[in-house]
Amino acid sequence: MMDSPFIIPEPGPDHPANWYRRCLEYPEHVHLKDGEPHMAFLLRTDPLFESDRRILGAVHLPRVQGKLNRVFLWMVERMFGAMPDFLVVLDGEYWTAADDRHREILIFHELSHCVHATDGDGEPRYDDETGRPIWKLTGHSVEEFTSVVRRYGAWNDELREFVGAAGVRVDRGQGR
Numbered sequence: 001m002m003d004s005p006f007i008i009p010e011p012g013p014d015h016p017a018n019w020y021r022r023c024l025e026y027p028e029h030v031h032l033k034d035g036e037p038h039m040a041f042l043l044r045t046d047p048l049f050e051s052d053r054r055i056l057g058a059v060h061l062p063r064v065q066g067k068l069n070r071v072f073l074w075m076v077e078r079m080f081g082a083m084p085d086f087l088v089v090l091d092g093e094y095w096t097a098a099d100d101r102h103r104e105i106l107i108f109h110e111l112s113h114c115v116h117a118t119d120g121d122g123e124p125r126y127d128d129e130t131g132r133p134i135w136k137l138t139g140h141s142v143e144e145f146t147s148v149v150r151r152y153g154a155w156n157d158e159l160r161e162f163v164g165a166a167g168v169r170v171d172r173g174q175g176r
Contacts, residue, residue, distance in 0.1 A: 016041040019107040035133040040084035043092030062087040
């Protein structure tokens with residue numbers, strides 16, 4: 001039998017939900033605190049690389065389409081006790097070795113992808129049957145290559161805002 005590619009973290013002081021709850025206290029994630037999405041966490045047992053970059057974490061809306069949809073929903077509900085709104089998958093090796101600060105940064109980053117969906121007028125959307133928020137994922141604030149910025153500078157509004165924010169506080173990997 002094949003070793004499991006994922007582990008459901010055991011309850012305890014190292015469970016990612018502890019950092020999730022900590023991050024809910026930050027104003028950037030008040031929508032998650034107010035909306036109370038069901039979050040589930042998995043640890044990958046093997047590192048994942050995309051374009052030579054190690055992927056430390058990813059957040060997903062746990063949904064599939066097609067004939068296996070009901071099977072998928074049944075399996076996920078059995079694994080987590082209920083269907084999560086978001087599924088956060090973390091690099092288990094990184095998570096185990098990381099200190100509290102780096103764990104918080106990783107969870108904060110992944111939560112930054114989790115947003116309350118809005119309608120065409122920018123109003124928050126809610127499920128008609130349950131009244132619960134409808135959730136969606138959002139991309140990164142800045143998606144650009146270092147080499148492009150090195151060559152052309154902050155060439156658009158998104159990059160200018162990012163560089164301006166970096167000018168306020170530059171974290172060089174030191175402690176708080």
